[in-house]
Amino acid sequence: MTRRRTPRNSVIRLTTGHAARTLNHPFPCREPVLALDFGATSVLVTTNGPVTAEDLEFARQLAHAAHRFARSVERSFYGLPDGKGVAA
Template structure:
């Protein structure tokens, strides 16, 4: 799905100690909320999922930055 830049938004919704964090992604009229399966309990699987999501998001951001700066998007280009 291609949407205008001004309609894209990502935000981490702060959590309280009794609730798990929520990541909100808004793409125009569509919204996705990412959280764990249980609202009151975080497991090791949840932590591993969150770390994997962060790694993938960092790789995506690096690829976008390389394209923005006109750099090749290959394995020889060091990521952050």
């Protein structure tokens, strides 16, 4: 991912929990939609029209960042003192 050139105006923090989930909607005749649900709040990620090379690059960056996030969560979970994590 390239370095941000403009400062952030705001940050929205959505935390995971028992109501958090992700859904992929691969519509056959239009652009796909990735839904990130956090209880009563949803974030929809999609393209602005026909899929472009930039959209493909963003999707790959998103997948890579999500994979790194999952690995960090796994390390935090399994790295707890008992070595097994915490039962949900």
